[in-house]
Amino acid sequence: MSVPTHEVLIVHPNEMRRNALRVALGAHRVSVVGSQLEATRRMEASVPTLIIAPADNARRFLRHVDRAAPEAVCVFVCARSDQHGLEELVETAAEGHVFSTVDDALTEGELRTRLRDILQLRASTRVSLDAGMRVDFMLRGQPFTAECQDLGHFGAALQVPMDASLAAFLPGTPLDSLSMVRDGRPVLHVGRAYVRHATPIQQGTRAFLRVGISWRPASDEATAAPPRTLRDAVAVQAALRKALRRELPVWLHPPDSQTVHFRLESATVEASDERGLLRGQVSQGLPASVGEVVHLSFEMGGQRYRGVTSMLHVGHDGVVLGMPRSLAVENRRGQQRFRPSAQHRFLVRFTSPFSGQRITRAVLDLGARGFAFPIDASCEVLPVGSHLDTTLLLPDGSEVACRVEVRSVDVVPFESRQDQRLRPYRCGVRILDMPRAVRDAIVDAFVSARAPQVRDGAVFRFPDLWRMMEDARYTFHPDHPFGEESRVLPVLEVTHELLGRARELGRSLVFSDAHRLLGHVNGLRMYSSTWLVQHLAVMPGFRRSEQISSELTSLAVEVGEAMEDVEFIRYMWRTDNRWPHRLGTWLARVLEGQGLCHLRQFHYLRADLALMPAVDARTLPAVRDAGPEDRQWLESYLRRRGELVRLLSEDLRADPGPEGALGERFRAAGLHRERRMFVVDGDAGPLALALQDEATPGLSLIEVTNGFNLVVADREHPRVKDAVAALTLRCMAHAGERGRRSALGMVDALDVPTLCERGFVDQGRFSEWTFHRSMVRRWCEAWRSLFERQLPMRRTKLRAASAPAQNQEAR
Numbered sequence: 174m175s176v177p178t179h180e181v182l183i184v185h186p187n188e189m190r191r192n193a194l195r196v197a198l199g200a201h202r203v204s205v206v207g208s209q210l211e212a213t214r215r216m217e218a219s220v221p222t223l224i225i226a227p228a229d230n231a232r233r234f235l236r237h238v239d240r241a242a243p244e245a246v247c248v249f250v251c252a253r254s255d256q257h258g259l260e261e262l263v264e265t266a267a268e269g270h271v272f273s274t275v276d277d278a279l280t281e282g283e284l285r286t287r288l289r290d291i292l293q294l295r296a297s298t299r300v301s302l303d304a305g306m307r308v309d310f311m312l313r314g315q316p317f318t319a320e321c322q323d324l325g326h327f328g329a330a331l332q333v334p335m336d337a338s339l340a341a342f343l344p345g346t347p348l349d350s351l352s353m354v355r356d357g358r359p360v361l362h363v364g365r366a367y368v369r370h371a372t373p374i375q376q377g378t379r380a381f382l383r384v385g386i387s388w389r390p391a392s393d394e395a396t397a398a399p400p401r402t403l404r405d406a407v408a409v410q411a412a413l414r415k416a417l418r419r420e421l422p423v424w425l426h427p428p429d430s431q432t433v434h435f436r437l438e439s440a441t442v443e444a445s446d447e448r449g450l451l452r453g454q455v456s457q458g459l460p461a462s463v464g465e466v467v468h469l470s471f472e473m474g475g476q477r478y479r480g481v482t483s484m485l486h487v488g489h490d491g492v493v494l495g496m497p498r499s500l501a502v503e504n505r506r507g508q509q510r511f512r513p514s515a516q517h518r519f520l521v522r523f524t525s526p527f528s529g530q531r532i533t534r535a536v537l538d539l540g541a542r543g544f545a546f547p548i549d550a551s552c553e554v555l556p557v558g559s560h561l562d563t564t565l566l567l568p569d570g571s572e573v574a575c576r577v578e579v580r581s582v583d584v585v586p587f588e589s590r591q592d593q594r595l596r597p598y599r600c601g602v603r604i605l606d607m608p609r610a611v612r613d614a615i616v617d618a619f620v621s622a623r624a625p626q627v628r629d630g631a632v633f634r635f636p637d638l639w640r641m642m643e644d645a646r647y648t649f650h651p652d653h654p655f656g657e658e659s660r661v662l663p664v665l666e667v668t669h670e671l672l673g674r675a676r677e678l679g680r681s682l683v684f685s686d687a688h689r690l691l692g693h694v695n696g697l698r699m700y701s702s703t704w705l706v707q708h709l710a711v712m713p714g715f716r717r718s719e720q721i722s723s724e725l726t727s728l729a730v731e732v733g734e735a736m737e738d739v740e741f742i743r744y745m746w747r748t749d750n751r752w753p754h755r756l757g758t759w760l761a762r763v764l765e766g767q768g769l770c771h772l773r774q775f776h777y778l779r780a781d782l783a784l785m786p787a788v789d790a791r792t793l794p795a796v797r798d799a800g801p802e803d804r805q806w807l808e809s810y811l812r813r814r815g816e817l818v819r820l821l822s823e824d825l826r827a828d829p830g831p832e833g834a835l836g837e838r839f840r841a842a843g844l845h846r847e848r849r850m851f852v853v854d855g856d857a858g859p860l861a862l863a864l865q866d867e868a869t870p871g872l873s874l875i876e877v878t879n880g881f882n883l884v885v886a887d888r889e890h891p892r893v894k895d896a897v898a899a900l901t902l903r904c905m906a907h908a909g910e911r912g913r914r915s916a917l918g919m920v921d922a923l924d925v926p927t928l929c930e931r932g933f934v935d936q937g938r939f940s941e942w943t944f945h946r947s948m949v950r951r952w953c954e955a956w957r958s959l960f961e962r963q964l965p966m967r968r969t970k971l972r973a974a975s976a977p978a979q980n981q982e983a984r
Contacts, residue, residue, distance in 0.1 A: 180202050180204075180219060180220070180221040180222045180223070181198050181202065181203045181204070181221060181222065181223045181224075181225070182204050182205075182206070182212060182215060182216065182221035182223070182224045182225070182245075183195060183198075183203060183204070183205045183206070183225045183226075184205075184206055184207075184208070184209055184211075184212040184224070184225065184226035184227070185205075185207070185225070185226070185227060185250065186207055186208065186227070188207075190250075190277070191205045191207070192205075193284065194225055194250075194284070197284045197285040197288055198223075198285075198288060204219070204221070209226065209230065209233075209234050209237075212224070212226065212234075212237075213237045213241065216237070216238070216241035216242050217241055220241070220242045220244075220245070221242055221245050222244075222245060222246065223245065223246050223248065223288075224238060224242065224245050224246070224247045224248065225248045225249075225250060225275075225288075226247070226248075226249060226250070227249065227250055227251070227258070228249045228250070228251035228255065228258035228259075228261050228262050228274075229258065229261070230261075231249055231261050231262055231265045231270075231272075232261070232264070232265045232268065232270070235247065235265065235270050235272070246273065247272040247273070248272065248273045248274065248275055248288070249262060249272055249273070249274050249275070250274075250275050250276075250277045251274055251275075251276070251277060252276060252277035252278050253276060253278070253345075254278075255277070259343070262274060262344060263339075263340070263343065266344070266370050266371060266372060267339070267372075267373065271370055271372075271385070272370065273344070273369050273370075274344040274345055274369075275287050275288070276345065299323045299324060299325040299330075299554065300323060300324055300325075300527055300528045300554045301322065301323045302321050302322065302323060302324060302527060305355060305356070306320065306321040306353055306354075306355055306527075307319075307320065307321075307353070307354045307355075308320065308321050308329075308331055308351065308352070308353050308354075309350075309351070309352050309354065310348040310349065310350060310351040310352070310366070311348070311349040311350050312341060312342075312346070312348055312349075313341075317333070317337070317348075319331040319332055319333045319334075319384070320332040321353060322383070324527055324554055324556060325554060325556070326550060326554055326555065326556050326557070326582045326598070327387055327388060327389075327556065327557065327582070328366075328369065328385065328386055328387035328388065328556075329385075329386055329556070330383055330384070330385050330386075331383070331384045331385075331386060332374075332381050332382075332383060332384075333371075333381060333382040333383075333384050334381060334382075335373070335380040335381050335382060337382060339371055339373065339382065342368050342371035342382065342384050343368065343371075344368055344369060344370055344371075345367055345368060346367065346368040347365050347366070347367055347368075348365065348366045348367070348368065348386060349364070349365050350362075350364065350365075351363050351364075351365070351366045351386075351388070355526060359560060360526040360527070360559060360560055361526075361556055361558045361559045361560065362558050362560070363388045363556075363557065363558040365388065366386045366387065366388040367386060367387055367388070368384060368385070368386055369385040369386060369387050370384075370385045371383070371384045371385070388556075388557065388558070389557075402499050402500070402501050402502065403478075403499060403500040403502060404498070404499045406448055406449070406496070406498075408500075409480070409496060409497055409498070409499065409500050410442060410449050410496060412473070412478060412500055413442055413451065413471075413496070414442050415473065415958060416471050416473050416478070417440050417441065417442065419473065421471055421472065421473055422436050422471065423436065423437040423440055423453075423469065423470075423471045424436055424437070424469070424470050424471065425437055425455060425459060425467045425468065425469055425494075426459075426467065426468050426470075427459070427465075427467060427468070428466050428467070428468055428481070435455050435456050435459045436455070436456075437451075437453040437454070437455055437469075437492075438453055438454040438455065439453050439454050439491075440452065440453035441453065442496075448495060448496040448498070449496040450485070450493055450494070450495065450496065451469075451482070451493070451494040451495070451496060452491060452492070452493050452494075453491055453492060454491045454492070455491070455492050462484065462487055463484050463485065463486065463487055464483060464484060465483065465484050466481060466482070466483050467481075467482060467483070467484060467494070468480070468481055469481070469482055469494070469497060476502050476503065477502070477503040478500045478501070478502055478503075479500065479501045479503070480497030480498075480499060480500045480501065481497060481498075482494045482495050482496065482497045483495050510538045510539065510540045510545070511538060511539060511540075511618070511619050511622045511623065512537070512538050512622060513536065513538075513539060513568075513618045513621075513622060514618070514621050514622050514625070516568065516621060517568040517614075517617065517618035517621050517622070518535065518536075518568055519535070519536035519539065519544065519565060519566065519567065519568065519614070519618070520533060520534070520535055520536065520565070520566035521533070521534055521536055521544070521546050521563050521564070521565055521566075522563065522564045522566070523561045523562060523563040523564065524562075525553070525554070525555065525561075526559070526560075526561070527554055527555075527556075527559075528553070528554060530553065532548075532553065534546035534547060534548070535547075537599060539615050539618060539619070540615075541612075541615065541616075541619075541734065541735035541736075541737070542603050542604060542607070542737065543577065543580065543601060543602050543603035543604050544601075544602060544604075544615075545599050545600060545601040545602070546599075546600055546602075547597055547598070547599060547600070548582075548597075548598050548599075548600050549597065549598070550582075550597070550598040555579050555582065555600050556579065556582070557579050557580065557581065557582055558578070558579060559578070559579040560576060560577070560578055560579075560605075561576070561577050561578075561579065561602070562574070562576055563575055563576070563577050563602075565611055567610065567611070567614045568614060568617075568618065569614070571610065573608050573610050573611050574608075575604050575605075575606065575607070575608055575611060576604075576605045576606055577602040577603060577604050577605060578602060578603050578605055579600060579601070579602050580601050580602060580603050581599075581600070581601040582598055582599070582600050582601075583598065583599045583601070607737065609677065612677075612735070612736070613676050615735070616676075616680075616732055616735050617629065619731070619732075619735065620682065620728060620732070623724075623728060623731075624684070624724050624728060626684055626685060626686065626691075627682050627683065627684050627724065627725065627728060628682075628683055628685065629673070629676075629680065629681065629682065629683075630669075630673065630680070630681025630682060630683045630693065630695070631669075631670075631673030631674070631676075631681065633683055633690070634666075635662065635665060635666040635669040635670075636658070636662055636666070637690060638669075638681070638683065638690065638693055639658070639662060639665070641689075641690040641691075641693060641710065641712065642693065642708075642710045643655045644712060644713075645692075645693075645710040645711055645712050645713060646713065647708075647710040649747070649875055649936075650874055650875070651779045651875065651876070651915065651917070651936060652779075652870070652876050652913075652914065652915055652917075653665060653870075653871070653874055664870050664871060665870070665871040665874075667871075668844070668869055668870065668871035668872060669681075669871065671842055671843045671844055671869075672697075672842070672844065672872070674842065675838075675839075675841075675842035675844070677698070677736060677838075678697070678698045678838060678839060678842055678844070679695065679696060679697045679698060679872070680695070680696050680729075680732055681693065681694070681695045681696075681708075682694050682695075682696075682725055682728055682729060682732070684711075684721050684724065684725055689712075690712075691711065691712045691721055692709075692710065692711040692712065692721040692722065692725050693708060693709070693710050693725070694706065694707075694708060694709045694710075694725040694726060694728070694729045695707050695708040695729070696729045696732055696733055697872060697873065697878075698739075698835070698838075699743060699877075699878070700822060700823050700824045700831075700832075700835065701738075701824050701831035701832065701834060701835040702738060702739055702740040702741060702821070702822065702824075702831070703739070703740070703741040703742075703743055703822045703823070703943070704730075704732075704733030704734075704736070704739045704741070704742050704743065705743045705744065705745075705873075705877075706726060706729045706730060706733070706742065706743070706744040707744070707745070707873060707874075707875075707877075708873075708874055709722060709725060709726060711725075720960050723956065723957070723960040726744075726956070727953055727956055727957065730742055730744075730949060730952065730953070730956075731949065731953065733946075734946055734949045739946060740821070740822070740945065740946055741818070741821070741822040741943050741944065741945060741946065742943070742944055742946065742949065742952075743822065743941065743942065743943040743944075744757075744941075744942060745877075745939050745940060745941040745942070746939065746940055747937050747938070747939055748774070748937070748938045748939065748940055749937055749938070754940065756959060757940055757942060758940070759959065760942070760952065760955055760956065760959070761940075761942050763955055764944065764948055764951055764952060764955060768815075768817060768818065769818070769944060769945040769947065769948055770818060770942065770943060770944035770945065770948065771816065771818035771819050771822070771942070771943045771944075772940065772941070772942050772943075773819070773940070773941045773942075773943075774922075774938060774939065774940050774941070775882065775919045775920060775921060775938070775939055775941065776918075776919070776920055776921070776922060776925050776935055776936075776937070776938050776939070777875075777880075777917070777918075777919055777935075777936045777937055777938075777939055778917070778918045778919075778920065778925065778928050778929070778933040778934065778935050778936060779915050779916070779917055779918075779933065779934055779936055780905060780915060780916045780917075780918075780928075780931065780932045780933040780934070781914065781915050781932070782905065782908060782909050782913065782914060782915055782916060783914070784932060785905060785909075785931075785932055786931065786932050788898075788902060788931065790899070790902060792895075793895050793898055793899035793902070794853045794854075794860075794892060794895055794896050794899050795853070795854075795899075796851050796852070796853055796899050796900060796902075796903045797851070797852055797854075798849070798850065798851060798852070799849075799850030799851065799852045799862065801827070803850060803852050803859060803862065804825075804826070804827045804828075804829065804850070805827040806858055806859055807825055807827075807850075807859075807862060807884065808820060808825060808826050808827045810884070810886060811825060818943055818945070819943070822943050823864075824848075825864075832847075832848060839868075839869075844868070844869045844872070845867070845868055845869045846867075846868045846869070846872070846878065847866075847867050847868075848864060848865065848866050848867065849865040849867065849907065850862055850863070850864055850865070851863040851865065851900055851903050851904070853896040853899055853900060855886065855887060855890060855896075856890075858886070859886055860885075860886055860887060860890055860892070860893065860896045861883060861884065861885045861886060861893065861896040861897060861900055862883070862884040862886075862900075863881050863882075863883055863884075863900040863901075863903065863904050864881060864882050864883075864884065865881040865904050865907055866878050866879060866880060866881065867879055867907075867911060870913075876917055877917075877919065879908070879913065879917060880917035880918060880919050881900075881904040881916075881917070881918055881919070882918070882919045882920060883897060883900060883918075883920050883921070883924055885897065885921075885923075885924075888923070894927055897924050897927045897928075898927050898930070898931065901918065901927065901928055901931050901933075902931065904916055904918070905931070916933075918933060919939070922938075
């Protein structure tokens with residue numbers, strides 16, 4: 174992998190500061206000198222791209238730079254407390270010199286970011302703008318209006334009226350809430366820009382200030398996980414083993430240059446002492462010998478891992494490196510990006526609001542909220558913060574208009590033998606108002622890119638899915654048993670078709686080969702912001718080793734994450750099913766977050782309403798429908814118990830708005846989804862509540878969307894058993910009123926005896942895990958690593974089991 178090379182000359186009398194500047198520019202070829210005299214001699218021998226120097230004698234030094242390196246970018250390092258240095262820079266700028274400044278008090282990380290921004294400013298072209306591009310910004314709390322003269326990807330030149338003070342636009346001065354407006358329509362907005370230079374200009378009778386400004390790329394999404402460092406030797410080894418097991422490239426490069434990365438081929442990890450060894454083959458072009466330090470890096474799961482190690486052996490048989498003592502983990506983004514397959518190509522078309530160019534590009538990669546496309550920075554300018562009116566050509570040939578915001582503009586490395594006039598950049602945008610057609614097309618493309626054998630279940634007939642589930646022994650159908658297809662299938666088939674059209678409410682994924690269906694999973698919008706993963710069924714036999722269940726489950730979770738209004742993911746399993754129970758409990762234990770997840774266990778009970786026993790309800794407490802005050806009490810009760818995840822994920826807040834909006838969405842799709850609340854009053858408020866869900870049959874094949882659960886406020890109350898019995902009878906009567914054959918309860922173990930006395934039969938215990946969307950990336954990594962460990966173990970057991978038989982045949 175090639176990285177563009179920049180010759181950098183650092184001038185500073187302080188050795189420690191010189192070294193800090195050199196470290197900040199580790200990606201470039203750096204020369205350091207201690208005085209401006211030495212710098213002049215060095216420039217005569219080698220022309221630098223970037224010059225960093227102190228502010229002392231800036232004007233005299235710039236005269237030497239103009240003579241020896243006229244194309245170089247000059248950056249002066251000056252602390253804000255250095256009044257003499259600031260005055261020198263102001264006088265230098267007044268003479269017409271163009272340069273950048275860096276605060277000498279910045280930390281190493283801030284310094285690296287600032288210098289990167291300066292180099293990016295130099296790397297892209299600038300376009301001149303005609304009159305009419307107004308710029309509004311705030312300077313020290315005061316509104317200013319200027320005119321934009323020219324524009325680049327990361328900066329612009331403004332024409333400010335001369336009545337403004339030159340001292341108000343000192344280099345480094347922040348300009349807040351900067352917006353560019355053309356014909357009354359905003360075309361660019363950045364939260365903060367910085368003054369790079371200000372120069373008085375006299376054009377005939379007109380006089381104005383030319384103010385050069387720059388801004389940084391947009392910050393990462395707030396949902397992205399924070400960076401961290403792996404310091405434990407076991408964790409470092411595990412990360413490297415996982416990367417090698419997935420055949421991911423591991424790169425090495427010398428510490429003083431990143432001009433070239435060298436791939437470590439045939440790499441293996443060996444246990445040795447407590448750190449371990451890393452063996453492999455590497456190109457002889459790597460300038461390293463025994464004892465030298467090298468940097469190591471690789472990418473995995475949307476994260477970049479970096480570490481430092483040393484060469485222990487270099488020979489014709491390969492190299493041996495020590496295991497890094499730590500790995501810095503940089504989270505690239507909160508959500509995954511993917512490259513669309515050949516069958517799911519996207520094109521974007523728009524007219525640049527700055528140059529007027531009509532641009533058409535193929536989309537490089539996509540995510541749930543945006544996409545990226547290439548641009549040529551030598552002639553095209555799309556600054557970060559730009560708002561574009563685009564047209565997306567979708568894979569099915571349809572065109573959809575959408576408004577996007579430019580979030581990043583990054584250099585794309587390319588080989589030096591290519592045309593140097595080209596400056597390939599990658600422009601990443603976020604869709605501001607996601608049209609439904611675009612969201613569905615992106616999800617379809619994601620599923621196809623991740624698993625080509627997985628298709629949307631809407632293209633299959635439901636009877637075929639039903640037969641596959643029967644063959645897969647998906648037997649837990651209390652209200653939809655196999656063998657009664659003439660009664661069951663017509664209702665379920667209608668629900669399947671309606672849900673297939675309303676893809677934001679539910680989505681089925683089917684794994685198939687050329688001959689038959691092999692697996693199925695379904696995602697359902699259980700509540701307004703909760704995505705339920707259910708109906709996992711995989712054909713039995715050796716095909717389970719192909720990790721069909723792993724692929725389908727992870728895809729269903731990520732499809733839920735792709736919906737912006739989904740905040741929680743939920744799935745459930747039977748505790749007596751050993752394999753899912755081991756997976757589910759391990760994940761819940763490993764990923765237990767600080768208030769971001771909730772694990773609940775309940776018993777699933779079913780009562781046949783035709784066999785409902787006669788009960789004298791006059792001996793039981795009265796049951797009434799809940800009112801607004803009861804919803805307020807329930808929210809307060811759950812908050813006191815610390816069950817905030819349940820409160821938010823199940824729409825149990827006092828405000829019934831989200832619950833009503835969900836019902837409207839289902840009604841618009843021809844489906845039904847609501848919830849009723851029944852209350853038994855105690856001495857000072859509700860003693861117990863029943864939360865009765867109701868929905869179109871078949872949204873959930875085990876009908877969890879048509880069951881009830883109980884909230885008991887005071888378990889020590891003498892009439893708590895009667896309250897539970899009264900609520901149970903009310904829920905059974907509600908099921909009868911809706912024409913259902915049975916009533917379903919998902920209740921705590923303490924309430925099971927009371928329900929059994931009313932004719933319920935315990936179908937088993939379930940576990941239900943709900944987690945926040947910010948944990949999805951961690952969940953995917955843990956889920957995948959779990960199957961990666963299990964598959965080699967299964968293969969080893971199969972080989973061991975077959976060994977005696979093979980030996981017997983040999984005899």
